[in-house]
Amino acid sequence: MFKRLCVIGTGLIGGSIARAAREQGLCEEIVAFGREKNLPNLQLAQELGVIDRFYTDIGLALHNADLVIVATPVGSMRSIFEAIKPYWHPEALYSDAGSTKGSVVEAVEAAFGHVPSNFVPAHPIAGAERSGVEAAQADLFRNRRLIITPLENTDAALVEKLSRFWQQIGSSVSLMSVEHHDTVLAATSHLPHILAFALVGLLGRKDEQREIFKYAAGGFKDFSRIASSDPTMWQDICLANKHEIIPLIQQFKAELSHIEQLLADDNTRQLFDTFTYARNARQRFLETFDD
Amino acid sequence: MFKRLCVIGTGLIGGSIARAAREQGLCEEIVAFGREKNLPNLQLAQELGVIDRFYTDIGLALHNADLVIVATPVGSMRSIFEAIKPYWHPEALYSDAGSTKGSVVEAVEAAFGHVPSNFVPAHPIAGAERSGVEAAQADLFRNRRLIITPLENTDAALVEKLSRFWQQIGSSVSLMSVEHHDTVLAATSHLPHILAFALVGLLGRKDEQREIFKYAAGGFKDFSRIASSDPTMWQDICLANKHEIIPLIQQFKAELSHIEQLLADDNTRQLFDTFTYARNARQRFLETFDD
Structure with a gap:
């Protein structure tokens, strides 16, 4: 005590x-x-x-x-x-x-x-x-x-x-170790927050021009939840760990470019495999999370 | 009846x-x-x-x-x-x-x-x-x-x-109109699903090398929920609406590049403004959603 x-x-x-x-x-x-x-x-x-x-x-x-x-x-x-x-x-x-x-x-x-x-x-x-x-x-x-x-x-x-x-x-x-912590959290927490802020920002500007939020569903509500996080706290976190975060943003953009190419090529098979891998990976995460 | x-x-x-x-x-x-x-x-x-x-x-x-x-x-x-x-x-x-x-x-x-x-x-x-x-x-x-x-x-x-x-x-x-529907849904539903699939895929591969999912929090659980969606259904949706989705992916990558630059420049002020705009936009969405 x-x-x-x-x-x-x-x-x-x-x-x-x-x-x-x-x-x-x-x-x-x-x-x-x-x-x-x-x-x-x-x-x-x-x-x-x-x-x-x-x-x-x-x-x-x-x-x-x-x-x-x-x-x-x-x-x-x-x-x-x-x-x-x-x-x-x-x-x-x-x-x-x-x-x-x-x-x-x-x-x-x-x-x-x-x-x-x-x-x-x-x-x-x-x-x-x-x-x-x-x-x-x-x-x-x-x-x-x-x-x-x-x-x-x-x-x-x-x-x-x-x-x-x-x-x-x-x-x-x-x-x-300090290094392992910052690598892991950049992936599981900092990058997702940046994606949520970026998406809600992008959509917010579209919504100002032409209402789109009213047609968003519950999935978007969950997905965007972390964009309601405290801006000061997150500005600090992102800057403090930017050496881990910047490479992850680049990897994520490459991931998006890959999907973009699959769409352009009508590559049904690989798109299915990509989505299926992600779905299975989330299942693995859920099993860890529920532990 | x-x-x-x-x-x-x-x-x-x-x-x-x-x-x-x-x-x-x-x-x-x-x-x-x-x-x-x-x-x-x-x-x-x-x-x-x-x-x-x-x-x-x-x-x-x-x-x-x-x-x-x-x-x-x-x-x-x-x-x-x-x-x-x-x-x-x-x-x-x-x-x-x-x-x-x-x-x-x-x-x-x-x-x-x-x-x-x-x-x-x-x-x-x-x-x-x-x-x-x-x-x-x-x-x-x-x-x-x-x-x-x-x-x-x-x-x-x-x-x-x-x-x-x-x-x-x-x-x-x-x-x-058909066109308005497909534009709006690409932004509020199709793009978020692609981001969730892409993120969970990227993290899933990292998790295979070095466990990271066990350190993910509830925020990640909500954020990644839509990555558990049916792969066949989503492969079809993404291909069917790819002419709307591909430009959005490009806009989103540009948004990420902008944030990446703010991080590289230690631009605290603009990072704060970006996150604050997103937080406020989500609040606007929530008010619409609760209607």
Whole structure:
């Protein structure tokens, strides 16, 4: 059990971590740090009982905290870690919830000149097209994966301690390298989000000229759901992991060009095979997902 | 009320039309035509009470039918209409449920040399990633759109009669030209399906080399749902409407190239604007969809 959890960033993810930790009785108290401009959100988080109290002074927020989780958009990580640095405590466990791990490790390195052994990078894989602390829920991470990407010098005991924390709030914990994480998530999460944003953008412009959305079906509703995700969060993720994402966009365009050619050639057979392979692959995914 | 509804093709769509028509008491009897190779499916449809009886002789199936609905993959429409032709009855109402309208009208024209005035092309916009008569349900079309695309010579009284039929099974009926239908559906349905098949195919090959699906989240599950759609049906749709779809694929690739460039340039501002526009467009779609 932790004495004091300090959550930095009380949106959907930070708020849900706080709610889950409280529900499972994992921390004696839960505080938050936020900047002045986020006062209304911090007040709401306190009113909703998500946190016990908040501070706009980071030194006060971190005082006596033995677990600190940074759950802000990944683009702000560097300034957050620079602000934390003067109050860094060698006995505390620091972690994050960023969707890209290479960029977070770089941010910590930029702030400290190295990555402290008591910083344990982590990423909860939980859907989040809703945003804000109002949407926070204690079971957001239940039956979801949590990936920890320890570095060579990361304290193994703290990796173990963080794993237990996430397991207690219902997650299934996997360990992998920073690089593997960023490669896998670029494919399964970042590229799909870009495709959804791109499609809904393209169709939105057509809809402005000539209404088309009213003739879209439930399939489009599901397909486009992730285009409702938070733009700031996703702008940060896409830029932070662009070295993985750009080659994937290129591969995807090649895939589309292939299908385009099959259509131009009336190649029924290969079109059938392509669609069948995809259908079977999704079935394999579903079997994994339902595990 | 119709005396005899003859459904040609008793999959999800044909089966659901039959179930809905029976539930609403719109037909005295419901029969189906199918080929020998589809016997197990026809028998199942009869056992499930979806149809009263079936015929593998099209002349018998069409005998006395005053409403005939062709609900087969669009690639087989021409041979179906050629088979129907000798039994065509000037007093009956013929329609279809094809997802592309230009190709269906062409198929009828190829079979008859012209499009008979008692053929009324129609398309129910209802999600269908499940397939087969087992999945058929009476409420599949409730609160869904049904598009009728009458030609110049189409009998207006029959358009009216078909509209009432679909309204009675819960659909909201819209009329538009064949060309407009195919343009709109290419954007809202055909392109999204191709993107889903292409993405799940690309990721499936990566997953074979190095497991990635286990780290995909609920967002990917929704996004990829339509990749579980029937490959034969979609191969037919994509080929039938390829003149609309190919330019859209090209526009979509250009959209992706634009985002790729924004990433390469670290253009945070425009990336934010692009994602925000898409998010707002989806909100507009949701408001339309919930109508």
